[in-house]
Amino acid sequence: MSTPTFLSRGTAPDQNVPTLSIIVPMFNEEEVLPVLFERLGQFLDQLGESHEIICVNDGSTDATARILAAAHERDDRIKVLNFSRNFGKEIALTAGLDAAAGEAVVPIDADLQDPPELIETFLEKWREGFDVVYAVRRHRDSDTAMKRWTARKFYQVINRLSGVPIPANTGDFRLMDRRVVQAVGQLREHNRFMKGLFAWVGFRHTEVAYDRPERAAGQTKFNYWRLWNFALDGITGFSTVPLRIAGYVGMLTALAAIIYGVFLISRTLVYGVDVPGYASLMVAVLLIGGLQLVVLGVIGEYLGRLYAEAQKRPLYIVESSLGFEPLDGHSS
Template sequence: MTDILLAIPCFNEEANVESVYARIKADIDFAGLGIDPEILFIDDGSKDQTVQVVKQLAAAHADVSYICLSRNYGKETAMVAAFDYFHHDAMIMMDGDLQHPPVLVNDMVKLWQAGFEDVYAKRNQRAEESWFKIKTSKWFYELLGVLSRTPVTPDAGDFRLLDRKVVLALRQLRETQRYTKGLYNVVGFKKAAIDFDAAPRLHGKTKWSFRSLINLAMEGITSYTTTPLRLSTFLGFLVSGFAFVYMVYVLIKTMIIGPDQSGFPTIVVLILFLGGCILISNGILGEYLARVFMEVKNRPLYFVEEKKTHEADQQKK
């Protein structure tokens, strides 16, 4: 039998946990695929009864385990906790709201058994997402593709099957400012895609606010590429070149025609333009400097409040 870990990060998903487990058991042909599963719920500091529901599931079903983080660290860090715990042949990462259909796992496992090491689900349609969110997401991926040497695959999220060697590679990447969708391509390995239509959330509302999506986009750009720093350098050269050409123009004009007294609006515009360029460049530099500041602290990525896992049970024996 092949050991596979199904890792499910959760934040305030009390209404979905039992349904997710039921769908996993009903839709995935574990016996036919020769899989011995462990279903791991990673609670990311939920404020509702998610932990209690997960504990009840773990008490009733031997294949359920859980890790409760000490506070809400965010999904990116919750996935790191799953990577750190992993001791299986492969891992399947999926959300806890049933927008990721468990039935696709059957095809993922078959592709993995055929030799692929990173089998990811690519969304064709996004249920319950506005036109604005879909468009901005598309523009973000296009921008990141232009800026980065290793483009991120559009519409491919964290719903994927990862071979053991991929998980061990990801485990070595310990940066605190994480953009895991980019890290999948950083580590490489043989990839295959499965198309699917994202279903509506079973219960509750999305935890991704507009502000959190902006923060994730900033993390993606600053954690995945240094191109903005290079662009600010090019902007500095461009503005300096423009200023030099304008200086030569003013000098020649003064020598031929004489001094011009009506230059106040031009001076104001130039000062505001140059000031804006300086502030933008300083802002870009500040974003990277802040991330360096967080990295050099070398703090642990997370702390665990409690857990019940198969590994812990084996250690007790």
């Protein structure tokens, strides 16, 4: 894949290529969309850069699709991809990256917790020569104590296990140069942890600190169960250490069993036949059985991901689109 080279960032050689592509994945965001388009539109008009807004409707069941169609009618720079069903935010973000044509691409949340005004600072850093400019939260005071603790532990664990450092307290809100987007576009695995993929491709990057506001409207779609699965995707997608740990646990358990077996044989030879207690027998059986199930569970997580990749299904299916031709899902 060839990478276009621009003489100066922010000046596209092709008038049809916008400087900036904004990607907005969304699922059932009817309450916040009017506020989003008003605030984002005002900011982008004041910014004065050529731009497009790519809205990825991830199988919404409310009035999101209708509101997006009306927004496109008012402004053809607002483009829409409607998925055939809900594929998840990571896949919706991938579809937006596939469709983006701008020299610089910025994913942003529909709930306006990613302040659009920060994009101006992103552009300044980009024109200084940085390929990736990502936003880092100064603090997490708005989160619950449990969420702050789990977030801190997650970043500690994944950065110890993974060979790719992932900045803490970052989300998908960032600016990426066109060549970074093209590099990420070559990564087509199904279980996607986008923050990890953004870090994996490398390039020159810097951070911008910001304070994350409350949602402008509506309710968050994430809960602790979804966050747990999200963390699991991140760890298994960027490290095989859990498999190694499972192997070590198995070896240590087998070694302990051998030592205990030698002990029992030696005691029988010295003191004669002894009837073991029921309680100790049950403890040993349950311990070994539990460890086996844990190890099998870890192996199963990786096997499940291999199975998904072997099926070679498309990442997503676009049911309809506004502003460009429908995109086919990718499987490689």
